[in-house]
Amino acid sequence: MRCFPAFLLAGLALGSLGSGLAAAQAEPSRTPVSVVCAEAAWCDVAAQIGGADVQTHALLATPGIDPHDLTPSPSMARAMARATIAVVNGATYDDWALPFAASVPGKIVVAGIAGWQPGDNPHLFLDPEAVGKVAHVFADMLAHQPGISTSAVEARLGAFLKELDGVKARLAAMKARHESVPVAAVEPVGETLLRDAGLDVVDESFALAIMNHAEPSPRDVAQVDTLIDGRKVRMLITNPAIHSPQIDRLVDRAQTVGLPVVAIGETLPQGQSWQGWVHGILQTVEQALGDGGR
Secondary structure: OOOOEEEEHHHHHHHHHHHHHHHHHOOOOOOEEEEEEEHHHHHHHHHHHHHHHHHEEEEOOOOOOOOOOOOOOOOHHHHOOOOEEEEEEOOOOOOOOHHHOOOEEEEEHHHHHHOOOOOOOOOHHHHHHHHHHHHHHHHHHOOOOOOOOOOHHHHEEEEHHHHHHHHHHHHHHHHHHOOOEEEEEEEOOOOHHHHOOEEEOOOHHHHHHOOOOOOOHHHHHHHHHHHHHHOOOOOEEEOOOOOOOHHHHHHHHHHHOOOOOEEEOOOOOOOHHHHHHHHHHHHHHHHHHOOOOO
């Protein structure tokens, strides 16, 4: 066996250590880009595209909160103001957050990107087309941050868009089976998904009034009662964040006649991805329609 002098081995070790230190100094650890979103759903999309390059924080992550009625706290304002990228839904849904993001270097207002107009459904995080547009805008904004690998962001964006395509394919398959099937909703949180699945929300005026905390007209109330009592709709859609005696009355009427009641929330459940959440909603809807989730 060939032997080396001790001083030579020591020199080699020091040289190796020096190379390691030089490499560490040449590539310092990078602080993740701070991304603050009003809603957890948008932060999940950002996290999937950003990976380890981002650190996300959602102002609203607790199920059962109605953002329309929220009184924001000073800590929420500070958190968003300190972000590098802020994501706000807009569309009257969380407009209280818009001033918080006014001075943020990278600001994404989903309503503007999605082309939302007054009267349109404001729950844009359950609109696959809007989600796809935001994914592209966020990826481009992130890729322009210092030290971020554009190719890595593009790869993660591609993976997310593939998942989004899976959601769209499922919606298309549902539409082929359930075109124009009537359903009733107490509030339009999942209306875009339902329409993409071919379902017809037949009490839109009633649902919009409930969302806007307005009193539905007697005519709209009578229409919903007739639809439910006569089982002229296939299910009643509820929002767990919205409570009122009127809604409780409709749920009781639906249960009395054996009509399925399907809850669609507006907060991403903890531990779920955006696509997992949407697939879960569609699974529940399909089961209520008698598909068994096929």
